[in-house]
Amino acid sequence: MAQTLRQNRLLMTTTKRPAKMVNKKSSGRPIKVAILGFGTVGSSVARVLAAGKYPGLRLTHIYNRDVERKRLSTAARYVPADAIWTENINDVLTSKVDIIVELMGGLKPTEAWIRAALTLGKSVVTANKQLIAYRGASLLRLAKAHSVQLIHGAAVAGGVPVIPGLLHGQSADHITRIRGILNGTCNYMLTRMEAGAGYAEVLSDAQALGYAEADPSADVDGFDARAKLCILSRIALQAELDPDQVPAQTISTIEKIDFMYAKELGCTIRQVSTAQLDSTRAGAMVQARVGPMLIPHTSPMAWSHGTQNMVVASGRFGGDVVFSGRGAGGEPTAVAVVSDLLAIAQGGVSVELPVHRRRVTGDFISPHYLRFVVNDRPGIVSSIAGALAKVGANIDSILQRPGHDKHALPFVVTTEPCLNSTIDKAVEAMAKMNCMLERPLCLQMLEPEPPTA
Amino acid sequence: MAQTLRQNRLLMTTTKRPAKMVNKKSSGRPIKVAILGFGTVGSSVARVLAAGKYPGLRLTHIYNRDVERKRLSTAARYVPADAIWTENINDVLTSKVDIIVELMGGLKPTEAWIRAALTLGKSVVTANKQLIAYRGASLLRLAKAHSVQLIHGAAVAGGVPVIPGLLHGQSADHITRIRGILNGTCNYMLTRMEAGAGYAEVLSDAQALGYAEADPSADVDGFDARAKLCILSRIALQAELDPDQVPAQTISTIEKIDFMYAKELGCTIRQVSTAQLDSTRAGAMVQARVGPMLIPHTSPMAWSHGTQNMVVASGRFGGDVVFSGRGAGGEPTAVAVVSDLLAIAQGGVSVELPVHRRRVTGDFISPHYLRFVVNDRPGIVSSIAGALAKVGANIDSILQRPGHDKHALPFVVTTEPCLNSTIDKAVEAMAKMNCMLERPLCLQMLEPEPPTA
Numbered sequence: 001m002a003q004t005l006r007q008n009r010l011l012m013t014t015t016k017r018p019a020k021m022v023n024k025k026s027s028g029r030p031i032k033v034a035i036l037g038f039g040t041v042g043s044s045v046a047r048v049l050a051a052g053k054y055p056g057l058r059l060t061h062i063y064n065r066d067v068e069r070k071r072l073s074t075a076a077r078y079v080p081a082d083a084i085w086t087e088n089i090n091d092v093l094t095s096k097v098d099i100i101v102e103l104m105g106g107l108k109p110t111e112a113w114i115r116a117a118l119t120l121g122k123s124v125v126t127a128n129k130q131l132i133a134y135r136g137a138s139l140l141r142l143a144k145a146h147s148v149q150l151i152h153g154a155a156v157a158g159g160v161p162v163i164p165g166l167l168h169g170q171s172a173d174h175i176t177r178i179r180g181i182l183n184g185t186c187n188y189m190l191t192r193m194e195a196g197a198g199y200a201e202v203l204s205d206a207q208a209l210g211y212a213e214a215d216p217s218a219d220v221d222g223f224d225a226r227a228k229l230c231i232l233s234r235i236a237l238q239a240e241l242d243p244d245q246v247p248a249q250t251i252s253t254i255e256k257i258d259f260m261y262a263k264e265l266g267c268t269i270r271q272v273s274t275a276q277l278d279s280t281r282a283g284a285m286v287q288a289r290v291g292p293m294l295i296p297h298t299s300p301m302a303w304s305h306g307t308q309n310m311v312v313a314s315g316r317f318g319g320d321v322v323f324s325g326r327g328a329g330g331e332p333t334a335v336a337v338v339s340d341l342l343a344i345a346q347g348g349v350s351v352e353l354p355v356h357r358r359r360v361t362g363d364f365i366s367p368h369y370l371r372f373v374v375n376d377r378p379g380i381v382s383s384i385a386g387a388l389a390k391v392g393a394n395i396d397s398i399l400q401r402p403g404h405d406k407h408a409l410p411f412v413v414t415t416e417p418c419l420n421s422t423i424d425k426a427v428e429a430m431a432k433m434n435c436m437l438e439r440p441l442c443l444q445m446l447e448p449e450p451p452t453a
Numbered sequence: 454m455a456q457t458l459r460q461n462r463l464l465m466t467t468t469k470r471p472a473k474m475v476n477k478k479s480s481g482r483p484i485k486v487a488i489l490g491f492g493t494v495g496s497s498v499a500r501v502l503a504a505g506k507y508p509g510l511r512l513t514h515i516y517n518r519d520v521e522r523k524r525l526s527t528a529a530r531y532v533p534a535d536a537i538w539t540e541n542i543n544d545v546l547t548s549k550v551d552i553i554v555e556l557m558g559g560l561k562p563t564e565a566w567i568r569a570a571l572t573l574g575k576s577v578v579t580a581n582k583q584l585i586a587y588r589g590a591s592l593l594r595l596a597k598a599h600s601v602q603l604i605h606g607a608a609v610a611g612g613v614p615v616i617p618g619l620l621h622g623q624s625a626d627h628i629t630r631i632r633g634i635l636n637g638t639c640n641y642m643l644t645r646m647e648a649g650a651g652y653a654e655v656l657s658d659a660q661a662l663g664y665a666e667a668d669p670s671a672d673v674d675g676f677d678a679r680a681k682l683c684i685l686s687r688i689a690l691q692a693e694l695d696p697d698q699v700p701a702q703t704i705s706t707i708e709k710i711d712f713m714y715a716k717e718l719g720c721t722i723r724q725v726s727t728a729q730l731d732s733t734r735a736g737a738m739v740q741a742r743v744g745p746m747l748i749p750h751t752s753p754m755a756w757s758h759g760t761q762n763m764v765v766a767s768g769r770f771g772g773d774v775v776f777s778g779r780g781a782g783g784e785p786t787a788v789a790v791v792s793d794l795l796a797i798a799q800g801g802v803s804v805e806l807p808v809h810r811r812r813v814t815g816d817f818i819s820p821h822y823l824r825f826v827v828n829d830r831p832g833i834v835s836s837i838a839g840a841l842a843k844v845g846a847n848i849d850s851i852l853q854r855p856g857h858d859k860h861a862l863p864f865v866v867t868t869e870p871c872l873n874s875t876i877d878k879a880v881e882a883m884a885k886m887n888c889m890l891e892r893p894l895c896l897q898m899l900e901p902e903p904p905t906a
Binding site: 044048051053054153159160161162163164165166167168169170171172173174300303315316317318319320321322323324325326331332334335336337338339341342343346347348349351352353 | 497501504506507606612613614615616617618619620621622623624625626627753756768769770771772773774775776777778779784785787788789790791792794795796799800801802804805806
């Protein structure tokens with residue numbers, strides 16, 4: 001059996017050893033599970049495990065800093081009475097735990113602990129997007145070297161099975177583009193703004209609801225989404241990207257007026273993450289970017305409301321596949337985590353395809369939306385048109401809503417498709433014009449797709 | 454290793470033996486694949502295999518009736534030159550083929566051949582919805598008894614990874630409802646009718662495009678969709694249903710006028726398949742039904758256009774997860790088939806959960822749409838209202854568009870939520886009224902869902 005498995009894996013991948021099953025010592029004993037980090041997701045994992053569908057999985061250890069506070073919380077009622085609560089990671093690492101569920105997040109000290117666990121022959125299930133985006137390739141190699149599993153279905157889109165769908169149902173396709181709404185906090189904020197609220201108000205509400213941190217930068221500036229995008233790129237495009245090389249544009253410069261103009265253009269605004277094989281460069285680069293975009297109301301991405309996530313995977317053979325649902329929250333994320341636990345417990349192995357390191361370009365060809373706030377005077381449109389003409393960009397439309405103060409007049413120009421690097425040159429020139437009261441806002445626009453047959 | 458695997462599977466399921474890997478004899482040899490049925494999907498599978506992503510899989514046998522015709526077709530250019538073309542199934546069954554891809558469809562002679570293949574130790578990948586809906590439970594037991602794999606990710610929704618997503622990403626959830634658009638032909642026809650075409654015209658076009666058979670009954674009368682619904686019920690609800698017990702309502706009675714009235718009600722019309730655990734009967738029954746329904750424009754299902762499929766899986770923990778994409782066609786289906794091949798080749802095992810046989814009820818509580826065509830005279834509305842009052846159904850709205858002949862007047866009544874069995878009694882009584890020029894059309898209406906947070 002071991003030899004059979006080894007042959008198989010040698011054939012299809014470069015695996016040196018067979019995957020080790022978790023329950024490797026005694027006959028019929030339950031599979032022991034430890035949770036590192038007993039916050040919202042951790043306590044939901046305990047609750048889903050306690051719901052009784054998986055008698056073979058037993059929660060035996062909970063690690064958390066200041067663990068007594070957690071042990072006395074109401075969430076602790078879903079943890080078996082004989083589980084060990086500890087604030088010493090060595091109690092978990094030296095135990096007979098089979099699978100460690102890592103829900104602490106971040107790189108320090110998490111990475112070192114995960115490496116220790118894998119090296120000690122424990123499988124790991126994690127929802128840690130930063131860890132998997134920045135260290136995933138290396139950690140997956142370490143897991144393979146020690147014949148254990150590292151699964152991270154919850155690291156992207158929470159309860160939406162994008163990673164399992166890509167790995168198990170679309171591995172045969174040649175996926176050329178991944179595009180999606182990967183940050184529920186931004187989607188909540190932009191959905192609220194679409195309904196008429198202002199940025200400061202919705203940020204404050206998102207913080208009060210626990211969707212956004214006191215420092216909201218990871219969400220609104222796109223760093224959370226680009227980590228997830230890099231994980232999807234590794235799986236779907238077989239392209240390993242450096243997250244820090246993926247351009248991320250903040251949503252914090254979007255204002256109510258932009259939703260009004262977007263609506264006139266048949267669009268809404270969403271934080272969109274895109275990674276696509278750059279066909280002009282023979283697959284050697286990946287075009288990748290995170291930021292607010294104008295999305296036509298007819299696009300699936302405009303359907304995504306509130307904290308929902310959505311991913312569209314475009315394949316050469318299978319066309320566009322859309323996944324959507326709850327991308328965050330304790331229980332949806334716990335579904336993904338416990339499904340991964342169940343897969344390991346049943347001896348499942350992840351489908352593996354070779355991954356190649358790819359350089360990133362943030363340059364896309366698309367129409368652009370430019371919104372200016374100017375102190376109005378004759379000749380402004382002519383100056384702007386001149387700046388665009390100088391870089392070779394063509395104007396598609398000019399929109400100016402009535403009723404604004406001429407001394408702080410917002411108006412919009414849209415362009416025909418061109419590279420953002422081209423538009424950026426024009427924006428630099430226009431930002432220096434005396435009439436500009438603020439830096440022009442430049443957003444990519446998603447072109448409407450032809451209707452499906 | 455074998456013992457480890459056995460222990461695991463004994464623990465989590467009632468498996469008696471470990472799953473056998475496919476490549477079980479020689480070291481490093483490719484995994485041999487046979488295709489039964491070289492039609493649109495079969496030739497697409499050959500093409501996807503030939504695209505070069507999976508060097509370890511080798512297509513060695515093609516079975517088809519009248520095989521010379523296939524061997525001489527242009528589609529044959531994707532088949533390796535040394536593959537064996539045969540119209541004798543025994544050439545495949547007695548060969549050293551590891552995995553058989555069954556794309557013939559139907560129960561005869563397919564079922565017997567699949568049974569023979571599994572018994573001979575060959576794994577099977579199939580897209581055969583009828584076979585899996587009617588015989589899946591028994592065939593899965595047979596596969597397990599012979600330690601081989603039977604995977605059927607392509608049997609529902611073609612290239613949309615609904616089955617892999619449910620099995621690998623949502624196994625931990627307690628899914629209480631599966632609802633979806635499972636038949637692309639009906640969706641194409643109803644999308645065309647939504648845009649103004651008549652039923653006869655769109656049926657004729659669907660036949661010309663190869664979407665519908667000369668006898669379109671399997672599609673338009675819902676038999677195709679209910680087979681798929683029963684497969685999803687087994688996986689998502691862990692409920693084994695008899696497909697013949699699932700009520701199926703035809704779409705052939707839908708007319709242009711129904712789309713006009715639907716639009717006034719903020720809706721469109723789609724063929725919808727639903728299976729849900731009947732909470733009022735403690736899970737002992739499943740409410741299941743296939744048929745045309747009024748769908749609010751705000752529902753994800755109203756987004757589904759053309760031949761697309763869509764599935765919404767509603768879980769106790771994970772909420773609603775939406776999958777959509779190309780549900781049919783050679784290449785999307787081939788992606789699902791080859792992804793299943795790759796999973797078997799890499800030693801993957803399907804996640805298994807216990808399945809229980811459940812009885813079906815077609816009775817749902819919902820609002821209803823009733824469309825009448827009457828020879829107008831005073832007192833008709835009063836008679837209809839009386840028939841509804843007699844069964845205890847409340848009218849929600851009455852719609853009558855202007856401009857129709859009073860001797861063949863279509864008008865619509867919608868009711869508040871009640872059981873279809875209640876409405877059916879009223880329809881029986883109303884059908885007998887002298888004024889009725891045809892049997893009243895009764896459609897369930899999907900209630901608008903509250904917006905997501």
